[in-house]
Amino acid sequence: MKVGKGLHRMEYKNLLFEIEEGIATITFNRPKALNAMNSETMGELLHAVTRCRNNESVRGIILTGSGEKAFVAGADIAEMQNLRPKEALAFMELGHETLRLLETLPKPSIAAVNGFALGGGTEISMACDIRFASETARFGQPEILIGLIPGWGGTQRLSRLVGMGRAKELVMSGELIDAKRAYEIGLVNRIFPPDQLLTETKKFAKKLAGMPGFAVKMAKHAINFGYDLAIDNAIRIETECCAQCFSTDDQKEGMKAFLEKRKPAYTGS
Numbered sequence: 001m002k003v004g005k006g007l008h009r010m011e012y013k014n015l016l017f018e019i020e021e022g023i024a025t026i027t028f029n030r031p032k033a034l035n036a037m038n039s040e041t042m043g044e045l046l047h048a049v050t051r052c053r054n055n056e057s058v059r060g061i062i063l064t065g066s067g068e069k070a071f072v073a074g075a076d077i078a079e080m081q082n083l084r085p086k087e088a089l090a091f092m093e094l095g096h097e098t099l100r101l102l103e104t105l106p107k108p109s110i111a112a113v114n115g116f117a118l119g120g121g122t123e124i125s126m127a128c129d130i131r132f133a134s135e136t137a138r139f140g141q142p143e144i145l146i147g148l149i150p151g152w153g154g155t156q157r158l159s160r161l162v163g164m165g166r167a168k169e170l171v172m173s174g175e176l177i178d179a180k181r182a183y184e185i186g187l188v189n190r191i192f193p194p195d196q197l198l199t200e201t202k203k204f205a206k207k208l209a210g211m212p213g214f215a216v217k218m219a220k221h222a223i224n225f226g227y228d229l230a231i232d233n234a235i236r237i238e239t240e241c242c243a244q245c246f247s248t249d250d251q252k253e254g255m256k257a258f259l260e261k262r263k264p265a266y267t268g269s
């Protein structure tokens with residue numbers, strides 16, 4: 001649905017979705033369950049992320065939570081309570097499919113963590129490229145306290161982001177950490193007062209959206225797909241991605257503008 005100049009909204013039951021000035025904002029919106037993710041909400045997220053991938057006008061994605069208390073308080077415990085392993089597998093696979101799609105999207109994504117990001121909430125934020133947090137945000141993988149382990153990438157993405165020792169500490173104890181600690185261990189990129197979080201996140205998303213798009217895509221690709229490889233193979237990926245940038249008008253314009261001492265005018269081609 002188009003609402004006014006440049007603003008598009010799409011209706012979901014448990015998400016708010018809007019696109020404004022090339023930035024798609026997906027807001028988790030189940031306040032009565034602190035935005036906990038049931039399978040319906042995860043299905044909606046998959047749909048919204050797919051739309052972001054397919055819509056060329058979207059140049060950046062923000063994920064955040066409605067209200068002031070929670071980003072996402074985890075997978076929905078009420079829905080999971082009586083699952084059998086086969087059903088649990090399907091629920092976890094739906095989450096993995098969604099979050100891997102988000103993580104490998106050829107456009108930047110930022111989690112604006114406005115409150116509790118627990119279990120699946122921390123996991124969703126870690127599938128984004130960058131995490132900004134409000135001073136009141138809290139993170140953790142408390143699944144162990146309910147007889148579980150993380151199921152949407154927490155054992156893998158957390159150790160890659162903060163190191164194995166810290167990941168084991170958080171996953172095995174279920175302890176929560178505040179935004180300051182999350183920043184100290186490298187889980188969070190920047191912290192803002194609650195009332196500035198979304199504005200600052202949008203500002204940064206627009207800044208990234210204004211960068212040469214192909215170079216942003218190549219940077220993300222090289223980091224994502226080189227990270228787990230042996231260094232020689234990883235460097236090969238970077239070399240090829242860097243060389244590909246020389247096929248774009250934006251590379252020509254960027255270098256020309258530098259040498260002419262003027263601001264570049266990127267076209268995204």
Ligand code: CAA
Nearest residue numbers: 032033034036073074075076077078118119120150151152
């Ligand atoms: N699932 C379902 N409902 C949830 C929920 C969740 N993950 N988290 C909160 N809620 C619901 C509560 O049941 C409560 O509902 P009612 O009002 O109907 O009782 C409502 O949200 C408000 O929550 P609280 O009353 O508990 O609020 P609080 O301020 O006392 O505590 C909290 C806040 C610390 C976040 C607490 O709600 C909490 O610990 N939530 C669960 C966190 C958790 O364990 N997350 C991991 C889930 S497992 C997972 O995510 C698996 C995976 O990796 C995929």
